Amino acid sequence: MKAAVIDRFGGPEEIYYTDIEKPVPGPDEVLVKNIYIGVGKPDYIMRSGICPFLEVKPPKLVVGNECAGIVEAVGSEVKGIEPGMHVCVNSGLGYGAYAEYIAVPQKFVTVFPDAFPLKYAPGFLNYMVAYALLNEIGRGTDGKSIYIYGAAGGVGTAVIQTALLQGIEVIASAGSQEKCDYIKSLGAHCVFNHKEQDAKEVIMDYTKGRGVDLIFDQLVGKRFASQFEYLADFGMIVIYNWLEGSPELDQLDTIIKQSSHASAVRSFSFHIYDDKPERLAKIRKICMDRIISGEIVPHFYMDLPLSEARKAHELMDGLKIMGKLILHVEEK
Numbered sequence: 001m002k003a004a005v006i007d008r009f010g011g012p013e014e015i016y017y018t019d020i021e022k023p024v025p026g027p028d029e030v031l032v033k034n035i036y037i038g039v040g041k042p043d044y045i046m047r048s049g050i051c052p053f054l055e056v057k058p059p060k061l062v063v064g065n066e067c068a069g070i071v072e073a074v075g076s077e078v079k080g081i082e083p084g085m086h087v088c089v090n091s092g093l094g095y096g097a098y099a100e101y102i103a104v105p106q107k108f109v110t111v112f113p114d115a116f117p118l119k120y121a122p123g124f125l126n127y128m129v130a131y132a133l134l135n136e137i138g139r140g141t142d143g144k145s146i147y148i149y150g151a152a153g154g155v156g157t158a159v160i161q162t163a164l165l166q167g168i169e170v171i172a173s174a175g176s177q178e179k180c181d182y183i184k185s186l187g188a189h190c191v192f193n194h195k196e197q198d199a200k201e202v203i204m205d206y207t208k209g210r211g212v213d214l215i216f217d218q219l220v221g222k223r224f225a226s227q228f229e230y231l232a233d234f235g236m237i238v239i240y241n242w243l244e245g246s247p248e249l250d251q252l253d254t255i256i257k258q259s260s261h262a263s264a265v266r267s268f269s270f271h272i273y274d275d276k277p278e279r280l281a282k283i284r285k286i287c288m289d290r291i292i293s294g295e296i297v298p299h300f301y302m303d304l305p306l307s308e309a310r311k312a313h314e315l316m317d318g319l320k321i322m323g324k325l326i327l328h329v330e331e332k
């Protein structure tokens with residue numbers, strides 16, 4: 001079968017398209033014939049060799065962690081999944097998705113109703129993350145407005161669409177005019193270029209001095225504490241990654257000084273739901289229904305053939321992606 005693999009960790013140039021053995025499912029595994037494959041940050045982490053839990057190493061290591069297709073076969077111990085079903089794989093193994101077929105343990109497979117367009121399955125997780133951020137993680141604020149940095153990415157797009165659907169005011173920023181135009185086109189109420197404009201000035205001006213209720217922060221780092229300057233009373237900063245490392249100031253000290261504003265900080269990983277299947281199923285159903293009904297239409301940046309996986313990674317590393325980038329398996 002065809003696959004996009006690496007022989008050593010490194011940049012996008014390490015990815016090449018080749019023939020490898022088709023996998024055979026073990027007793028608790030599902031064999032999926034892929035149609036669409038998602039390109040995302042975990043693939044960058046795996047490709048560059050900084051994934052802490054990767055158990056398999058190159059050579060001929062198949063890149064990718066998210067794919068969708070049709071079940072072709074199941075192992076003897078698999079329950080509730082049958083050949084022909086539409087599924088999405090979010091491989092907790094961290095590899096294996098950029099291929100015509102993938103065999104993974106059942107726990108990594110989600111069944112999608114036939115009414116759900118399979119093309120939207122890779123990237124669907126972003127909508128669950130967005131729902132969780134807005135409705136579960138961000139609870140306890142006045143919840144009228146949000147600010148999201150780097151909003152043109154996959155998660156940012158999903159947060160904007162979900163917030164707008166729920167009647168929440170959206171302030172969003174991006175690092176180029178093209179990305180700002182894109183998030184404006186999604187309907188964000190206040191959009192600015194965070195490389196050219198000061199967040200405090202824009203947000204305090206837009207909110208008439210009140211500040212914003214919820215800030216979604218994927219950077220943290222040196223600028224972390226400055227966000228309290230434009231957070232509304234009872235507001236919260238939700239950390240969902242720390243691309244720029246830990247804050248310089250002692251976090252607790254900073255929060256204590258904010259007590260007259262009742263400010264809060266919360267950090268979030270979607271792994272909170274790993275041992276909460278019922279709560280996860282509720283979020284999944286709400287998000288699936290919103291897409292099936294057309295209330296939310298996921299946005300694609302590009303749909304490239306699997307043979308162009310290297311180009312996809314060049315775009316990702318160049319921070320070019322707006323919305324979701326997917327690959328598709330070419331028909332023979």
Ligand SMILES: NC(=O)c1ccc[n+]([C@@H]2O[C@H](COP(=O)([O-])OP(=O)(O)OC[C@H]3O[C@@H](n4cnc5c(N)ncnc54)[C@H](OP(=O)(O)O)[C@@H]3O)[C@@H](O)[C@H]2O)c1
Nearest residue numbers: 041150153154155156174175218240241243268269270319
């Ligand atoms: N906590 C969780 O459970 C969870 C779940 C999913 C994703 N995440 C995290 O959410 C973040 C967004 O994910 P995504 O899939 O939307 O990513 P994405 O599509 O690559 O978008 C991220 C955006 O962040 C901005 N950015 C600024 N500095 C960056 C840097 N050093 N590296 C990469 N991007 C940078 C870029 O926007 P500009 O060019 O506009 O600055 C980029 O468009 C990632 O950090 C991811 O790890 C967390």
